[in-house]
Amino acid sequence: MSTKGKVLMAMSGGIDSTVAALMLHKEGYDVVGITMKTWDYASSGGANSKKETGCCNIDSFNDARLAAVQNGFPHFILDIRDEFGDFVIENFVEEYIAGRTPNPCVMCNTHIKWRALLKRADALGCEFIATGHYAQIGEQNGRYFIRKGLDENKDQSYALWGLQQDLLKRTLLPLGTYRKTQIRQMAFDFGYPELAKKNESYEICFVPDNDYRGFLKRKVPGLEQQVEGGNFVDNNGKFLGKHKGYPFYTVGQRKGLDIALGKPAFVTKIIPETNTVVLGDEQDLREIDMYVSKINWMKYDSVYDGFEAVTKIRYKDSGALSSLSTYENGIKVRFFEPVKGIAPGQSAVFYEGNDVIGGGIIQRNM
Numbered sequence: 001m002s003t004k005g006k007v008l009m010a011m012s013g014g015i016d017s018t019v020a021a022l023m024l025h026k027e028g029y030d031v032v033g034i035t036m037k038t039w040d041y042a043s044s045g046g047a048n049s050k051k052e053t054g055c056c057n058i059d060s061f062n063d064a065r066l067a068a069v070q071n072g073f074p075h076f077i078l079d080i081r082d083e084f085g086d087f088v089i090e091n092f093v094e095e096y097i098a099g100r101t102p103n104p105c106v107m108c109n110t111h112i113k114w115r116a117l118l119k120r121a122d123a124l125g126c127e128f129i130a131t132g133h134y135a136q137i138g139e140q141n142g143r144y145f146i147r148k149g150l151d152e153n154k155d156q157s158y159a160l161w162g163l164q165q166d167l168l169k170r171t172l173l174p175l176g177t178y179r180k181t182q183i184r185q186m187a188f189d190f191g192y193p194e195l196a197k198k199n200e201s202y203e204i205c206f207v208p209d210n211d212y213r214g215f216l217k218r219k220v221p222g223l224e225q226q227v228e229g230g231n232f233v234d235n236n237g238k239f240l241g242k243h244k245g246y247p248f249y250t251v252g253q254r255k256g257l258d259i260a261l262g263k264p265a266f267v268t269k270i271i272p273e274t275n276t277v278v279l280g281d282e283q284d285l286r287e288i289d290m291y292v293s294k295i296n297w298m299k300y301d302s303v304y305d306g307f308e309a310v311t312k313i314r315y316k317d318s319g320a321l322s323s324l325s326t327y328e329n330g331i332k333v334r335f336f337e338p339v340k341g342i343a344p345g346q347s348a349v350f351y352e353g354n355d356v357i358g359g360g361i362i363q364r365n366m
Contacts, residue, residue, distance in 0.1 A: 004027060004028045004030075005029060005128060006030040006032065006125060006127055006128070007024055007127070007130050008032050008126040008129045009021040009024060009031050009130045010036065010117055010130065011075070013035065013059070013060030013063035013064040014063075014132070014200065015183060015184065015187050015195050015196065015198050015200075016132030016133075016134075016175060017064070017132030018063070018192065019132070019190065020131070020175055021068070021071075022190050024172065025071055025073060030073075031068075032073060032075075032076070033064060033065075033068040033073060034076045034077075034078050034120060035065070035076070035077050036077075036080050037061075037081060038080055038081060038084040038108070038113075038205060038206070039081060039084060039089075039206040061077055063195070065077075076120075078116065080116050083112055087112060088104050088108045088111070088112060091104070091107050092107075092206075093216060093219050093220060095345045096216055096247040097220070097223075097247055097272070098272060098345075099247070099272035099344070100270075100344040101251060101346055102345045103159075103345070103346055103347050104204055105159050105204070106159050106161070106162055106347050107162075109159055109160055109163065110161075110162030111162070113131075114163055114171070118166075118170065121170070127170065129167075129170055129171055129172070130171065130172040130173065131173065132174075133156045133159075133160065133176075134150075134155055134173075134175050135148065135157045135160055136149060136173055136176030136177065137168060137172070137176070138355055140299065143165065143300070143301070144168035145298035146160045146161065146163065146298060147354050147356065148354040149173075149175065149177075150176065150178060151178065154179070157349070157351075157356050158349050159347075160356070161349045161360075162296050162359065163296075184197075213248045216247055224244075227244075227245030227246060227247060228244055228245050229242055229243075229275075230242065230245060230275030231243070231274075231275070232257075232259055232277050232278075232279050233276055233277075233278055234278070234279060234280065235268070235280050235284060240259065243259075245275065246270050246271070246272055246276065247272075249270060249277050250267060250343060251267055251268065251269065251270065251285075251341060251343040252266060252340070253266065254266050254267075257279070261279070263281070264281075264282065265279040266279065266281065266284065266285055267279060268280040268285055286338035287335075288338045288339075289335070290313075290332075290348065290362055290363075291327055291328075291331075291333075292332075292348045292359075292361065292363065293328075293329060293330035293331075293361055293363050295330055295331055295359070297358040298356050299355050299357045300357060300358075303324055303358075305324075305326060306325060307323070308323055308324075309324055309350040309351060309357055310322070310350070310351040311335070311348055311349070311351070312348070312349045313339060313341070313342055313343070313346060313347075313348055314347075320337065321335070321336045322334060322350075333348060342362060343362065344362050345361065345362065346361075346362050347360070348360055348361070348362050
């Protein structure tokens with residue numbers, strides 16, 4: 001009989017979630033494995049639509065189930081394609097059409113995966129939910145928050161800023177205090193040598209060929225014809241050339257512009273209302289202010305104006321020191337030094353040391 005409680009473990013079939021499940025099982029938790037099918041690759045229409053890859057293919061389901069059966073705990077498959085598609089994919093498309101650059105993994109974690117897990121955990125009588133993310137859960141003054149994972153190269157705290165208190169207080173993150181090399185060794189020690197060598201996918205799960213432009217064209221019939229032939233302009237509005245349509249560009253992009261200006265050019269701004277893409281020098285990407293909305297506070301229930309935090313504006317960003325203050329219905333972030341490539345639609349995550357204070361969605365630059 002379990003002494004540590006019952007936990008619903010999200011299992012993708014990959015090394016991280018499998019090892020996390022086996023760790024919890026070994027520690028004395030009553031583990032229930034669950035694999036979520038979020039996307040049907042056959043409906044993507046992409047180059048790899050006939051060959052499912054990533055976390056939602058039959059091989060991954062079988063790997064997760066096999067690990068559960070071999071270790072004596074139950075496993076279920078949960079179909080959340082409707083929930084996932086309605087929110088995550090529609091948001092992904094809408095954001096690009098609005099001239100922004102979305103972060104679907106954040107949206108999925110925040111609105112779909114954890115909520116789906118908690119709902120099923122309650123139905124199965126599980127006290128906890130768990131995932132194989134490289135992050136930790138902290139608690140202070142009755143509030144729960146995400147803390148960076150020990151392995152800086154694998155830390156996934158940035159993608160978890162949207163989790164609310166009711167989710168955090170029931171979440172276990174077994175891998176947060178381990179390095180990836182240790183997890184591979186554990187997989188080997190648990191008797192899964194092939195899993196220990198398994199490669200990881202860094203693709204967006206519903207864009208298996210990594211071609212988001214092709215995905216948009218397939219999801220929005222006639223999009224290409226509607227937006228092609230827009231203008232490239234410089235910061236002063238001077239015409240530079242024609243482009244393929246504003247949804248197919250992102251702030252900071254340099255490659256694939258198909259325009260020769262005699263010097264490197266970067267996308268500095270996207271104006272969907274006029275189908276305009278602004279090009280500039282690398283220096284033009286550097287800004288000192290931004291506005292962040294849809295805030296979710298974690299470590300504190302709010303912050304005072306002038307609160308200093310390290311703010312990350314993308315997943316692999318090292319972060320920059322900034323000052324936070326309330327602004328309209330969100331937060332104004334003023335960096336101490338200009339930062340490069342602030343992209344509306346991406347997440348801004350505020351840190352105090354290794355602790356996530358909160359985060360939100362970057363809006364049009366101020």
